[in-house]
Amino acid sequence: MSTNNFFEKFSDKITGWTGSSTAFGIAFGIVIGWGLSGPIFKYSDTWQLVINTGTTIVTFLMVFLIQKSQNKDSKAIQLKLNELVAANKKASNRMVDVEDFTEEELDMLHKFYEKLADKAKQESDIHQSHSIGDAKGINKSKKKGADE
Helix, strand or coil: CCHHHHHHHHHHHHHHHHCCHHHHHHHHHHHHHHHHCCCCCCCCHHHHHHHHHHHHHHHHHHHHHHHHHHHHHHHHHHHHHHHHHHHCCCCCHHHCCHHHCCHHHHHHHHHHHHHHHHHHHHCCCCCCCCCHHHHHHHHHHHHHHHHC
16 A cells, blocks of 8 residues: 555545544543643643643644645545536536636636626526637637628
8 A cells, every 4th residue: 555545545534533523522622621630730831831732733733634635625626527517518628627727817717707797697588608618709700800
């Protein structure tokens, strides 16, 4: 078994478990136990250091596990969306892998879709569809008309 495969299975199990009610209950119990032990340890610096160090270590490690899980989930969602775009006859295939666009390209697309939304609001037929492909076709016909 490869190290990457082990880490993936490990992170999936840990992130799944840490999101459970049981994990929350254990963490809550630790905090309550720590708080109740304060008078025993006279609220010393070491007593405070125990909870600070423990929570810092857990938080530090969880950041990486959660990020790994989110990366995997995000990739799976993108693939599902790509499949829907590719399977839909009216959808523009240019939108497949849009997550790889630069920030400027995404801003440009966002402005385009704002214009499409405005255009859709003006249509009397709610089933009228506009896509990037439609826009390019319209743009080509405009250029062709201007050249003639």
